[in-house]
Amino acid sequence: xxxxxLLLDQILFGVFPYVALFTFFFxxxxxxxxHKFTFSSxxxxxxxxxxxxxxxxxxxxxxxxxxxxxxxxxxxxxLVLNWxxxxxxxxxxEAVMFAFAALSFIGIIALIRRRMNNTKVRxxxxxxxxxxxxxxxxxxxxxxxxxxxxxxxxxxxxxxMTPYLWSIAKFSPDVNYVTALPLAVKLHIINAFILIGIFxxxxxxxxxxAPNPYLWRRHQVVRWYKNRSLIAKLRDRV
Numbered sequence: 001x002x003x004x005x006l007l008l009d010q011i012l013f014g015v016f017p018y019v020a021l022f023t024f025f026f027x028x029x030x031x032x033x034x035h036k037f038t039f040s041s042x043x044x045x046x047x048x049x050x051x052x053x054x055x056x057x058x059x060x061x062x063x064x065x066x067x068x069x070x071x072x073x074x075x076x077x078x079l080v081l082n083w084x085x086x087x088x089x090x091x092x093x094e095a096v097m098f099a100f101a102a103l104s105f106i107g108i109i110a111l112i113r114r115r116m117n118n119t120k121v122r123x124x125x126x127x128x129x130x131x132x133x134x135x136x137x138x139x140x141x142x143x144x145x146x147x148x149x150x151x152x153x154x155x156x157x158x159x160x161m162t163p164y165l166w167s168i169a170k171f172s173p174d175v176n177y178v179t180a181l182p183l184a185v186k187l188h189i190i191n192a193f194i195l196i197g198i199f200x201x202x203x204x205x206x207x208x209x210a211p212n213p214y215l216w217r218r219h220q221v222v223r224w225y226k227n228r229s230l231i232a233k234l235r236d237r238v
Contacts, residue, residue, distance in 0.1 A: 009175050009178070010175055012186075013173065013178050013179075013186075013189065013190075014173040016193055017173070017193050018168075019197065021193075023196075023197045024199055024200055027200035028199070028200040028205060028208070032205075051113075051118070052114060055109075055113075056107065058107035058110075059104050059106075059108050059111060060104075061103060061107075062101060062103035062104025062107060065097075065100040066097060066100050066101050066104060069093075069097050073154055073162060077159070077162040080155075080158045081158050084155050084158075090155070093154050094152065094154060097147065098147045102144065108137055109137075111133065112133055115130075128201055129203070131198065131202075132195075132198065132203070135194055135198070139192065142187055142188040142191065143188060145184050146184055146188060149184070150182050161178070161189075164177035164178050
């Protein structure tokens with residue numbers, strides 16, 4: 001690799017992660033201190049619930065499982081590699097991860113279509129929401145692409161990505177672990193740090209202070225009060 005390529009790798013994988021992490025922690029703390037009540041999912045569920053349910057639930061379940069898998073590979077790489085030493089177990093792990101990644105893809109496509117096609121929902125969708133959806137979609141698509149064309153990611157993640165991420169955590173970034181990885185993998189890493197960097201500017205901050213109870217709560221019944229004459233009187237008094 002030429003010197004310009006090495007310099008680019010140093011910037012993207014040795015410097016940019018710290019920019020993203022600093023932005024994440026600094027802005028998140030400042031936002032919580034100054035605008036605490038904006039730590040909300042800003043849900044548009046009350047505007048339209050049917051499509052919202054079939055988008056948000058598969059997206060969340062898929063993403064939670066995939067992220068849990070990534071965390072396991074990061075924290076327990078030897079355990080993952082030992083599990084993968086038996087081919088059948090490796091196939092099962094890869095198939096499960098792919099299935100839940102596909103589930104999150106289906107969910108986010110439904111969410112994007114909902115925000116594009118529903119007038120009320122589109123009106124309350126901010127540019128930041130669109131930006132977040134685009135980067136999430138890119139991340140999921142890259143993950144699915146790698147699962148198909150750069151297989152056994154759970155093994156090479158444990159062998160290459162885990163030591164790289166630990167080098168970032170130890171403030172001694174070693175980009176040699178990632179320089180030889182395929183372009184799609186590099187883009188996946190960069191996009192992950194972009195998501196970390198924009199995290200505190202988006203509605204994602206709600207995961208830091210509140211769970212998503214609608215994933216398991218019972219259906220809620222909402223009744224609208226339609227006494228038009230009383231509403232008109234109250235409006236006239238105001």
